[in-house]
Amino acid sequence: MDFSFSPKCEEMRQKLLAFTDSYIIPRIQQHHEETQAGKFPVSFMEDLKALAREEGLWNMFLPSLREGEPGTAMSNLDYAPLAEIMGRVPWSAEVFNCSAPDTGNMELLHMFATPEQREQWLVPLLNGEIRSAFAMTEPDVASSDATNITTSIRREGDEYVINGRKWFISNACHPNCKVFIVMGKTDPDNPDRHRQQSMVIVPRDTPGLEIVRNPTVLNHHAPEGHAEILFRDVRVPVSNLLGEEGSGFALAQARLGPGRIHHCMRSIGAAELALELMVERAQDRRAFGKYLADRGVIREWIAQSRIEIEQARLLTLKAAWMIDNVGAKAARKEISMIKVVAPNLHTRVTDRAIQVFGAMGLTPDTPLADHYTWGRALRFADGPDQVHLQSIAKMEIRETNRGKSADYLTPPDRG
Secondary structure: OOOOOOHHHHHHHHHHHHHHHHHHHHHHHHHHHHHHOOOOOOOOHHHHHHHHHHOOOOOOOOOOOOOOOOOOOOOHHHHHHHHHHHOOOOOHHHHOOOOOOHHHHHHHHHHHOOHHHHHHHHHHHHOOOOEEEEEOOOOOOOOOOHHHOOOEEEEEOOEEEEEEEEEEEEOOOOOOEEEEEEEEEOOOOOOOHHHOEEEEEEEOOOOOEEEEEOOOEOOEOOOOOEEEEEEEEEEEEHHHEEOOOOOHHHHHHHHHHHHHHHHHHHHHHHHHHHHHHHHHHHHHOEEOOEEHHHOHHHHHHHHHHHHHHHHHHHHHHHHHHHHHHHOOOOOHHHHHHHHHHHHHHHHHHHHHHHHHHHHHHHOOOOOHHHHHHHHHHOOOOOOOHHHHHHHHHHHHHHHOOOOHHHHHOOOOOOO
């Protein structure tokens, strides 16, 4: 495996770094002020999106991008370093039409949509004209096991009738969110628990779809929302089915592989920024006669952070390489491993940086508090740590050649 940047990756990295320096970083303060004042979407977002598209920094996450579709097709391995750069400023991914949950929804539509669905929903998403949401998680069941979901999708003639409650539905409150991909049960009595679910496309303005509230996350308000949503006798045409009836679980798994690469690399970018801030702060601040950078414990934090970032990056790049070369199914263990490693790294390094900054690290004067909050939330997104750890252990046990390691044992002489 060669993780050096390909010429295409390096070219795009340099373009993205230059764009970020010129247009993203100078807007950080304005973005904060406008969102705090309740102005959302921010005033400059569409201008930056148009500029990014002109410069070819658009839809870079989709390896299977077709000829004539807007954007730059890149492999998962080539895209990963770009996601890391975007992770330094959380809202920047939207500028390049590369933000979740739109990326995962575009991947689903790209793979499974009918021609009519592609024209109605995929095309405007690829063009950045609308936003979207993915509605799977429910408040009343452990949704980390997707077979637990209870939302009903019942067929009546030429329509599906949807009833249920969802929550933590990212992007649902964004004014430009025009469509939901909803996962529910079309065949709850199927003996195969993994064939009970289906996905349907639900336009945002469909009668019966109600956004109940936008709960804060660790008391942090996200204007785009992590909403609680009620579906009460929501009716859509049968033609809004995505894929086939009973394929919802399989579609959800197909959606998660590349998306976890994106999440994890953004976490690594956030950790990299936290380390840079920590190092600079430690060299500027004195306490009890010494710069913080001269304190042994701070040096250990800096060293540990660098080691952990490099480890996480290499493991994530390996997972990206495997998805590109052997497919997401064969990379399941690596994908689960990075899903545990990266969010924990995200919060651990950020926490160290907050400690070095002192009280300032808890305020909006640095990006650390926001990064820490989202890093902690990511330990639930796409499945909690414990589910991934169980999956890793099961795969490890199944793959072990039982009895073979006994050859390395030296039994005691009983003579």
